[in-house]
Amino acid sequence: MPSQEIVATVGLGYVGLPVALAFGRKHPRAIGFDIDAQRVAELRDGIDRTQEVSEAELRSAPLRFTSNPDDLAEATAYIVAVPTPIDADRRPDLSAMLAASRLVASYLRPGDLVVYESTVYPGVTEEICAPVLAEGSGLSRDQFHLGYSPERINPGDQEHRLETITKVVSGESPKVLERVARLYESIVEAGVHRAPTIRVAEAAKVIENTQRDLNIALMNELALIFDRLGVRTSDVLAAARTKWNFLPFTPGLVGGHCIGVDPYYLTAKAEAVGYHPQVILAGRRINDGMGRFIAQKLVKMLIAAERPVKGARVGVLGLTFKENVPDLRNSRVPDILDELAEFGVRPLVHDPLASAAEAADEYGVELAALDALTELDALVLAVPHDAYDSLAPALPDRLRDGGVVVDVKSMLDPASIPSHLHYWSL
16 A cells, blocks of 8 residues: 555545545545536535535535546546446446446556445446456556445435444455555544455445335335325334334335435346345335325325316425435436326426426426415425425415325324315325
């Protein structure tokens, strides 16, 4: 390990930006690289469109932001933090990771270290990325070093941050492992966990979110059952949580670039080695169907309230994949919108954090002003942003008498809902 690593972080999104900033504070000449020149220009101006990092922190960061690949040439350690989504067939899409590997390879020198943070299935780092690095650099496999340290960034969470979460690290050999460990120990206050192999670290990452996905799927299935029984799920969970070892998961829409995606990386690899996962895919089917279920429930409630369905004036609050973040990737709220469209309903959608341009480009949704959500037949509180905390008192002003309120995450107190409105929560 060089006496002082020059660290280049490749990819400055939700994962890469905090990593780059952390290395910038501890390692002189640290580099933050992204192929999006506009993103880099914004960061230089103190603007983080993800809203995870403040203007003051960006402006004071001892970090060189760049979109010029040649600036990577002086690095001794590369941290690759690019997206690993799924394609339309729900298969792993490694295109960004491979492109980043080819980019890094063109600047790789003997003794350099490449560490991947992107979520993958076991084997990707060594079996897919390493050959790309070798071919692109012209180096033999023993001339550069390989590591893997899975990201654990939770967007919108200011408590569990990079520095406060134990970092899993791994390397292709004991010597490389120690180099990777020392590198991350320099920025992670909580310390590191040394995984015995890269494949173990890859597997650990992919099951973290698979476990969460399955726990939420159980809650969603319970919600489907309790709805038929006429029992409010949140009341059941409040009672069950009084037991000391009951896990506090709740039902809801499961989107984003982690929980709704990572299980498919594991199942794809499992199927490649001849095993067809049953429990994991069953959980995915339940979670992927919740948007459709919520929309159909809303339609039934409109019919029960003797309101016309086709052409109904419906407001939807929230479009991002989770509360208090602007990230629209893999949001499941559009599932609600698509199902309502099948019934002739074109909702008015509001989100205080989402980019109007991204909403239109990604989902064909034109965001509406909150003031436009009036004279509604129904209102869906899809994403409980803090900006909606004071919503309940204003409901009578937004909904017609006999209107329907669908509270996906049980944000509202049912007792606060006026008696002339029909309320339901997941």
